[in-house]
Amino acid sequence: MPPTGTAPRPPQLDLDLLEPVDEPIDDEIDLYRNHLTGSYVGVAGRGEIATVYADGADFTGTKFEPLDVSDVRIERSDLAGARWEGVSARRLEIADSRLVGWRLIATFAEDVLITGSRWDNGGLYVRRAKGSIVFRDCTFAGTTLRGDLSGFVFDNCDLAGAEFGADAARKCDLRGSRLEGARGLATLRGALISSDQAIALADVLAAELGFTIS
Known part of the structure; x- marks a missing residue:
């Protein structure tokens, strides 16, 4: 059975109005109506990213706290080893990107779509969410998924090795x-799974709940 729920609202972007960023990003981040394509490896700072399209950008090892993100699309980019904390994210899309080791701590998330990305050995914590939060065709091996996951959709994702x-x-x-x-x-009380998944996971769920199978 396919996942339920509505699609997240997409970022409001007019690519023709976006300006390239020709200078390095400093620790006071103020990106608005920009098109990012360069390398921002190891940048650390705080601020806002709004109405931005990042295509092929390198955010490896970046450290942002706090960060307000709105109307942002990130494609074919690298966030490996990045740590973004105190994030408020509205209308965020990430597609076909490398998220290995990315740690995202979100105080608030609304209308987020992440597709076709490898998010292994990382971490996600969401304190509060609204709207639709959807992960599609992603991998999460070794990643921790914590916080309020109510209403989240994992569509055709590989969660083997993930820790909830x-x-x-x-x-x-x-x-x-x-x-x-x-x-x-066992922490996913109230989540939706199929009957086939329930059968396949019976032994695991029994062990987590402390049952002895004999």
């Missing part, structure tokens, strides 16, 4: 994704 630590997970839609090998499934 949900504070809430009501109607978190996991149908169609691979869950074998994931840990912390």
